Amino acid sequence: MPKLLVPFSDHFPGRVTYRGSSTLNHIKTRFLELGLLERAKESPFKQFFLALEFNFSGVLVHQLLLRKIASNNEDEVHFFLGSKSCRFSMGEFSLVTGLDFSAFPSPEELEGRNLSDRLIKEYFNDAEKVKLSQVDHAFKTCTVVEDVYKLGLCLFVEGVLNAIEGKLHIWRDILKIVENVEYFFSYPWGKYSYRRLLHSCKKDMVKQKANYDAKKDAKVQQESKYNMYGYAPALQYWAYEAIQQLAVELVVSSGNMFPRMLSWLHRRNKDFTKSVIAPILLKKNVSYVVFFLSICLSFIII
Structure with missing residues (x-):
C-alpha cells in the first residue's frame, strides 16, 4: 500500500x-x-459558458488532497483512493477542459x-x-x-x-x-491554468494539519479553510470520471461529451459533506477508471 x-x-x-x-x-x-x-x-x-449546473465542492477537493501520495513525476499529482493509486496530470486536465496545451x-x-x-x-x-x-x-x-x-x-x-x-x-x-x-x-491557456492548479495541488497538507491543530482551542469553526488557484473544478470533474461510486452519488451523466466537463450535471439538493464523500473514497472496492486516455487522446493538443 x-x-x-x-x-x-x-x-x-x-x-x-x-x-x-x-x-x-x-x-x-x-x-x-x-x-x-x-x-x-x-x-x-464555449465549454465554460455551455457547461451544465455545477457546484464546486471544497469538501470533495480537500478530501482528495488528504489522500495524496508521492509521485516521481513533478508534473502530476497522485492519490490513493480505496485500494487504488490514481493519477491527475495535464492529460486529464486537458480532457476535462478542452483548453489549448500547445507550446508557450x-x-x-x-x-x-x-x-x-x-x-x-x-x-x-x-x-x-x-x-x-x-x-x-x-x-x-x-x-x-x-x-x-x-x-x-x-x-x-x-x-x-x-x-x-x-x-x-x-x-x-x-x-x-x-x-x-x-x-x-x-x-496555451490550458498550460497556463494547469501550472497554477498543479502548484495548489502540491500544497503541504501536513502544514495545513498543523495550522488546523493550532486553532483547536480558538472559538472558530473546527475546519481548515484554504485557497486553490488554477481551474480547481477540473479536479472535481476528474473525480466523477475516475470514481464511479462518486459519480453515481453526486451527479447525473448527460452522455459521452468532449470536453468531459460538459458531461455532468449535479443532482439538486445533494449533500456534499464529508460524511457522504469520505466513505466512498475509503471503499476498498472503489471502482477507479483509467481516465479515457485511449479513447480521447486524439482530442488533446500537446
Whole structure:
C-alpha cells in the first residue's frame, strides 16, 4: 500500500475555496446584458459558458488532497483512493477542459507581434501593474461593447482559469494579447491554468494539519479553510470520471461529451459533506477508471 503524505490518523475536516465560480457567473451576466453571451458560447472557451449546473465542492477537493501520495513525476499529482493509486496530470486536465496545451510563445515571439497596449493606456492609466479588481471594475463600467468582451476574456483567464484574488496582479501582457482576439484564443491557456492548479495541488497538507491543530482551542469553526488557484473544478470533474461510486452519488451523466466537463450535471439538493464523500473514497472496492486516455487522446493538443 502506498504511503499517504498525511496518514489517515491525521486527517482533519476542511474545505477549499475556489473563487472562479462567482467570477464566471459575473461574466455571464454582463455578457448577457450586452448581447455577448452567444459570442462567448461560440468561442474556443464555449465549454465554460455551455457547461451544465455545477457546484464546486471544497469538501470533495480537500478530501482528495488528504489522500495524496508521492509521485516521481513533478508534473502530476497522485492519490490513493480505496485500494487504488490514481493519477491527475495535464492529460486529464486537458480532457476535462478542452483548453489549448500547445507550446508557450517565447518572449521574443510576443515582442515581435507588436501587440497593442491600448487597453492598458485607456483603462489602466498605462500602469506597470494591474490588479484583477481593476480589470473587474473596468469590465463593469466600460461602455464600449467590444472592449467589454476583451476585458471579460482577460477577467475569465485570470479570475476563472487562474482564480486569483482581486488584490493580486494579473499578467499584464494578457491585456495586449487580447487586442488580437484570434491570437488570444490560440494561446496555451490550458498550460497556463494547469501550472497554477498543479502548484495548489502540491500544497503541504501536513502544514495545513498543523495550522488546523493550532486553532483547536480558538472559538472558530473546527475546519481548515484554504485557497486553490488554477481551474480547481477540473479536479472535481476528474473525480466523477475516475470514481464511479462518486459519480453515481453526486451527479447525473448527460452522455459521452468532449470536453468531459460538459458531461455532468449535479443532482439538486445533494449533500456534499464529508460524511457522504469520505466513505466512498475509503471503499476498498472503489471502482477507479483509467481516465479515457485511449479513447480521447486524439482530442488533446500537446
